[in-house]
Amino acid sequence: MNKPFRIAMLGKQGAGKGTQCSRISEQFQIPHVSTGDMLRSAVKAGTEFGLRASEFMERGDLVPDEVIIGAVVERLSQDDAVNSGYLLDGFPRTLAQAKALDSAIDQAVKLVINLEVATDVVLERLSSRRVCEGCGRTYSVSNPPTSPWHCDTCGGDVVQRADDKPEAISRRLALYDELTSPLIGWYSEKGILVTVEGSGDLDIVTSNIVKAIHSVEA
Ligand code: AP5
Ligand code: MG
Ligand code: ZN
Numbered sequence: 001m002n003k004p005f006r007i008a009m010l011g012k013q014g015a016g017k018g019t020q021c022s023r024i025s026e027q028f029q030i031p032h033v034s035t036g037d038m039l040r041s042a043v044k045a046g047t048e049f050g051l052r053a054s055e056f057m058e059r060g061d062l063v064p065d066e067v068i069i070g071a072v073v074e075r076l077s078q079d080d081a082v083n084s085g086y087l088l089d090g091f092p093r094t095l096a097q098a099k100a101l102d103s104a105i106d107q108a109v110k111l112v113i114n115l116e117v118a119t120d121v122v123l124e125r126l127s128s129r130r131v132c133e134g135c136g137r138t139y140s141v142s143n144p145p146t147s148p149w150h151c152d153t154c155g156g157d158v159v160q161r162a163d164d165k166p167e168a169i170s171r172r173l174a175l176y177d178e179l180t181s182p183l184i185g186w187y188s189e190k191g192i193l194v195t196v197e198g199s200g201d202l203d204i205v206t207s208n209i210v211k212a213i214h215s216v217e218a
Helices: 017-028 035-045 048-059 065-076 079-084 095-103 119-128 166-180 182-189 202-214
Strands: 005-011 032-034 085-089 111-116 129-132 138-140 193-197
Touching (some): 005 017, 035 048, 095 182, 111 202, 119 166, 182 193, 193 202
Parallel strands (some): 005 085, 005 111, 111 193
């Protein structure tokens, strides 16, 4: 792929989107645009956007399309995304969002990576995930920070996400099936979808994503 790289990553909750996007963003120097991280920072900062979003997020519901689309359009209009492209993590998640990405922005997505992981694997991962409240770095019960439970990067508290409780997990996965999984067919028909198996070793998954990026010609 030539710069600017414009990539979106689809995948169930817990598929490893955040983990893999951090690695790819560092390797290729492209902005990692995670709608979940944007929303969590807004909630923490108590902005109006955060206040509108928090009740949806805690239940495991999607934030309304008009709220999230506006925020993403604004983020992608910033210089770094215009010049280097973007690596979208968690957006689009509905057909309305995918259409907005196509039409509202003169920055069409070139590659959509579908990170595929079986539901029993994501359930196990989500219930053992822990995240840093300071910088968002992800850990798990089997891969804790060196000094439990303080982040190796920023020293912040490493905790369980509110939406990683069982009821919210089931709600999020049901919404994935209903609203997000149709995007796989939609992008596949456009000829820009590559599916990468996401259940193996972290480094192997990263290297398969890198291969998918290199396979795009334009
Ligand atoms: P968001 O933060 O995007 O959450 P999500 O989609 O539910 O996805 P996750 O972050 O849970 O999973 P992930 O795929 O990033 O996995 P991770 O790398 O952490 O969204 C949160 C909420 O915000 C939504 O519910 C919604 O309310 C709102 N929202 C966000 N975007 C929206 C949108 N576009 N529209 C409307 N609302 C929106 O990995 C999971 C765990 O597995 C970690 O512990 C990790 O260490 C481990 N792991 C990862 N890969 C491997 C591997 N290969 N082997 C072993 N363990 C692994
Ligand atoms: Mg994530
Ligand atoms: Zn941290």
